Amino acid sequence: MFRHxxxxxxxxxxxEEQKTELVTELSKLPGAIPEIRSYEIxxxxxxxxxxxxxxxxxxxxxxxDYIAYRDHPVHRDVxxxxxxxxxASRAAVQxxxxxxxxx
Numbered sequence: 001m002f003r004h005x006x007x008x009x010x011x012x013x014x015x016e017e018q019k020t021e022l023v024t025e026l027s028k029l030p031g032a033i034p035e036i037r038s039y040e041i042x043x044x045x046x047x048x049x050x051x052x053x054x055x056x057x058x059x060x061x062x063x064x065d066y067i068a069y070r071d072h073p074v075h076r077d078v079x080x081x082x083x084x085x086x087x088a089s090r091a092a093v094q095x096x097x098x099x100x101x102x103x
Contacts, residue, residue, distance in 0.1 A: 002062055007054065027041070033072050035069050042055055
């Protein structure tokens with residue numbers, strides 16, 4: 001399995017309506033992109049100061065499937081319409097999943 005994790009902070013003035021639209025649009029991706037095996041999204045719980053505000057965790061069978069998702073036109077459209085207009089910062093990592101104890 002291959003995992004993609006991306007965290008965002010939003011620009012000042014981002015509205016609840018914009019955040020709701022983002023969740024709505026991201027929630028459509030698993031139905032539109034068959035390479036997605038697992039897709040989780042969520043707002044930060046607000047417990048620790050300095051955290052990013054939102055996270056996407058997506059699992060794929062392979063790095064190639066992740067690339068298909070990354071480049072998929074529906075995904076690219078969500079980025080352009082719902083993420084870029086409100087994004088202040090982004091951090092991401094992609095990695096192979098390994099069970100604890102594996103070498």
